Amino acid sequence: MERTESKGERYVFIETFGCQMNESDSERMLGYLAAEGYRAADGPERADLILINTCSIRDKAEQKVYSTAGRFRRLKRSRPGVVIGLAGCVAQQLGEKALRRMDYVDLVFGPHNVHRIGELVDRVRGGERVAAVELSEGIEDDEFRAYSLERSAVRAFVPIMRGCDNFCTYCIVPYVRGREASRPSAHIIDEIRRLAAGGVREVTLIGQNVNSYGERSGGDTTFPQLLRLVASVEGVERIRFVTSHPKDISEELIGLFGEEPRLCRHLHLPVQSGSDRVLERMGRGYTRARYMAAVERIRALYPDMALTTDIIVGFPGETDEDFRATMTLVEEVGFDSIFSFRYSPRPGTAAASFPDAVDGGVSSSRLAQLQELQREIAAEKNRAMVGRTVEVLVEGPSKADPSEWTGRTGCNRVVNFPGPGLRRGLLVDVTITDAYANSLRGFCNERSVSCL
Numbered sequence: 001m002e003r004t005e006s007k008g009e010r011y012v013f014i015e016t017f018g019c020q021m022n023e024s025d026s027e028r029m030l031g032y033l034a035a036e037g038y039r040a041a042d043g044p045e046r047a048d049l050i051l052i053n054t055c056s057i058r059d060k061a062e063q064k065v066y067s068t069a070g071r072f073r074r075l076k077r078s079r080p081g082v083v084i085g086l087a088g089c090v091a092q093q094l095g096e097k098a099l100r101r102m103d104y105v106d107l108v109f110g111p112h113n114v115h116r117i118g119e120l121v122d123r124v125r126g127g128e129r130v131a132a133v134e135l136s137e138g139i140e141d142d143e144f145r146a147y148s149l150e151r152s153a154v155r156a157f158v159p160i161m162r163g164c165d166n167f168c169t170y171c172i173v174p175y176v177r178g179r180e181a182s183r184p185s186a187h188i189i190d191e192i193r194r195l196a197a198g199g200v201r202e203v204t205l206i207g208q209n210v211n212s213y214g215e216r217s218g219g220d221t222t223f224p225q226l227l228r229l230v231a232s233v234e235g236v237e238r239i240r241f242v243t244s245h246p247k248d249i250s251e252e253l254i255g256l257f258g259e260e261p262r263l264c265r266h267l268h269l270p271v272q273s274g275s276d277r278v279l280e281r282m283g284r285g286y287t288r289a290r291y292m293a294a295v296e297r298i299r300a301l302y303p304d305m306a307l308t309t310d311i312i313v314g315f316p317g318e319t320d321e322d323f324r325a326t327m328t329l330v331e332e333v334g335f336d337s338i339f340s341f342r343y344s345p346r347p348g349t350a351a352a353s354f355p356d357a358v359d360g361g362v363s364s365s366r367l368a369q370l371q372e373l374q375r376e377i378a379a380e381k382n383r384a385m386v387g388r389t390v391e392v393l394v395e396g397p398s399k400a401d402p403s404e405w406t407g408r409t410g411c412n413r414v415v416n417f418p419g420p421g422l423r424r425g426l427l428v429d430v431t432i433t434d435a436y437a438n439s440l441r442g443f444c445n446e447r448s449v450s451c452l
Contacts (some may be wrong), residue, residue, distance in 0.1 A: 013047035018055025035086035054090035182219030196235030211248035274329030306411035314363025316354035382435035
């Protein structure tokens with residue numbers, strides 16, 4: 001490894017794969033590295049440090065990591081002094097094997113070691129190749145003190161816990177992110193206050209299972225109580241959270257949607273399958289009837305609640321009857337959107353050793369059928385929005401037309417609209433005029449703008 005001659009300004013490029021936790025981890029890396037004199041680079045070409053924040057939840061995501069790393073290998077040949085690091089869940093899974101497998105990678109570190117990034121890079125620049133994949137039982141005080149956010153950002157992810165104790169038979173998360181541990185509520189509120197002071201108007205509390213916040217190491221209150229504390233922070237206009245486990249959702253949490261106006265009417269509730277037999281083999285801890293009872297309770301109280309979910313098709317042993325049960329559940333619930341995937345065996349998980357694998361062609365066919373059904377449901381829901389006036393948080397210029405604005409409703413629908421004189425962070429009323437597959441279009445109500 002070539003030593004860098006100057007300790008002056010350097011550039012870091014981070015490519016992030018996977019979930020909101022990874023997005024938040026990448027922001028934290030930028031925060032810690034900013035203290036070491038690094039600035040974010042727009043691309044890898046000018047970077048002195050390249051980090052790939054990886055996801056291993058499915059095999060396809062893992063393969064993307066290897067192909068991305070391969071691209072950077074060519075860059076390292078022409079610039080031997082650049083440091084290449086592998087972070088995230090694939091890094092945690094592979095550890096030192098990654099260094100042996102990819103001789104151009106200098107640094108491998110897992111989610112529990114993000115806060116050590118400055119020290120680890122210094123060791124690499126001192127001539128070492130480093131693997132830091134130790135898992136800790138609790139959360140150290142300095143793990144979440146750094147946060148790098150675009151000055152123009154009005155939305156932010158705030159981790160409230162990490163890890164998972166559920167050990168669903170298909171899921172690698174407990175093995176790569178460790179057991180559940182919660183951040184102290186005071187630390188979370190302090191971070192949100194800083195974000196609000198910097199212009200953030202919407203926060204999303206994130207964790208593998210936010211419903212169990214405070215029940216393990218580090219927590220000092222319940223999740224509904226934490227939400228009440230967040231809602232008291234001046235400047236925060238909207239609150240969201242992901243992910244909720246259906247077996248842990250409480251009446252107190254459901255009731256909070258009616259008590260706290262800042263809590264968005266949007267709930268992500270992963271069902272995974274509509275078949276009781278498959279749910280049991282997955283180790284999910286609930287039945288179809290229990291899931292539907294929660295949905296019916298929520299819909300009875302809040303008809304405008306947007307419900308989204310995750311679904312796996314082709315789980316080992318899934319029959320045509322099991323798949324039909326999933327399709328009928330999707331029809332009955334009428335989800336606003338779903339994240340759907342073919343089952344992918346993950347190393348070390350119980351389901352990886354199940355003998356009754358579903359043929360790949362069958363899984364692909366089922367996934368196509370499911371996604372087509374959901375497209376029809378989503379299109380119908382979007383068409384129903386035409387003519388309605390909804391509150392939208394202005395996030396910035398529209399990607400489709402920079403002369404217009406884009407934002408999201410409380411139910412998390414993307415809306416594009418013209419609006420001279422607007423700025424990021426405003427809450428405005430928008431009347432919907434057109435519905436598309438993945439977005440809405442409308443015009444801004446002048447009265448709502450004049451009042452802001």
